[in-house]
Amino acid sequence: xxxxxxxxxxxxxxxxxxxxxxxxxxxxxxxxxxxxxxxxxxxxxxxxxxxxxxxxxxxxxxxxxxxxxxxxxxxxxxxxxxxxxxxxxxxxxxxxxxxxxxxxxxxxxxxxxxxxxxxxxxxxxxxxxxxxxxxxxxxxxxxxxxxxxxxxxxxxxxxxxxxxxxxxxxxxxxxxxxxxxxxxxxxxxxxxxxxxxxxxxxxxxxxxxxxxxxxxxxxxxxxxxxxxxxxxxxxxxxxxxxxxxxxxxxxxxxxxx
Numbered sequence: 001x002x003x004x005x006x007x008x009x010x011x012x013x014x015x016x017x018x019x020x021x022x023x024x025x026x027x028x029x030x031x032x033x034x035x036x037x038x039x040x041x042x043x044x045x046x047x048x049x050x051x052x053x054x055x056x057x058x059x060x061x062x063x064x065x066x067x068x069x070x071x072x073x074x075x076x077x078x079x080x081x082x083x084x085x086x087x088x089x090x091x092x093x094x095x096x097x098x099x100x101x102x103x104x105x106x107x108x109x110x111x112x113x114x115x116x117x118x119x120x121x122x123x124x125x126x127x128x129x130x131x132x133x134x135x136x137x138x139x140x141x142x143x144x145x146x147x148x149x150x151x152x153x154x155x156x157x158x159x160x161x162x163x164x165x166x167x168x169x170x171x172x173x174x175x176x177x178x179x180x181x182x183x184x185x186x187x188x189x190x191x192x193x194x195x196x197x198x199x200x201x202x203x204x205x206x207x208x209x210x211x212x213x214x215x216x217x218x219x220x221x222x223x224x225x226x227x228x229x230x231x232x233x234x235x236x237x238x239x240x241x242x243x244x245x246x247x248x249x250x251x252x253x254x255x256x257x
Contacts, residue, residue: 006081007075008122015118018085022092025034029097039096040236040244041249050230051090055110056086059222063177081117088114103232109225116218126212146200160190 002042004032006014037043061080064073088110095107164179176193179185198204204212236243240253249256 007076011081011118011121014081014085015114018089019112021089025089025093031155036093037096038250039098040249041096042250044094044096045251047090051087051094052233053095054083054087054090057227058087059177059226084110084114084117103228106225106228106232109221109228113218113221113225116214116221120214124211127208129206131211150197152199153193153200153221157193157197159189160186160193164190234255 029037034045058080061076064076091110092107095104098104099107114134119161154170161168161170161173164175164183165173175187175191179190236251237253238255239257240249240251242254
């Protein structure tokens with residue numbers, strides 16, 4: 001059967017195509033009509049809206065994966081990559097070439113997110129596959145107090161799991177978005193215990209710095225980007241006068257504060 005996932009070669013072609021499209025846009029933008037060179041023009045405003053919508057589709061992959069109810073996670077992953085790549089191109093066009101203003105940091109965040117994602121797929125995946133395919137090293141618990149704390153954490157996890165998901169096994173269970181939505185207090189409490197257990201046994205140290213921290217960094221950048229988009233939308237919608245800086249306001253807005 002043909003492969004449905006994005007191969008490494010196709011992924012690199014997609015990223016290269018997005019980068020070339022962005023570079024081509026910046027190269028020809030000085031000769032384009034003024035409506036494509038003025039920040040906030042109707043054309044660039046709608047381009048930004050379309051780009052943000054595509055990035056929302058990309059972000060929905062995390063919800064689908066963590067929700068535990070996606071029937072086709074592979075399709076969500078493909079949509080995540082394709083929509084994020086096209087959304088990045090549209091956001092770059094939306095910038096109008098004005099990269100010395102604070103909103104340009106959002107474009108930098110997109111580039112960093114793409115770089116981390118590509119690294120995880122091309123290089124990080126090999127390390128993760130080797131980790132899952134290898135015999136787990138023995139975790140050294142330094143003293144009797146730490147061992148007692150570990151036993152206490154595991155006992156608390158099992159007691160919580162009886163209330164959170166009675167049919168699950170503590171050794172293989174992972175909290176999903178569905179658990180958090182159904183029982184937020186129990187789900188977050190179990191997650192805190194799982195993190196405390198991982199810190200106690202040194203799980204991150206066992207897999208190396210890059211493999212241990214690439215995903216937390218990827219998620220942190222994603223949340224920074226989301227926060228930046230929210231601030232940008234609020235600014236241009238309610239503080240249009242401040243954003244325009246005395247120039248004509250050419251985009252849709254609710255207030256000119």
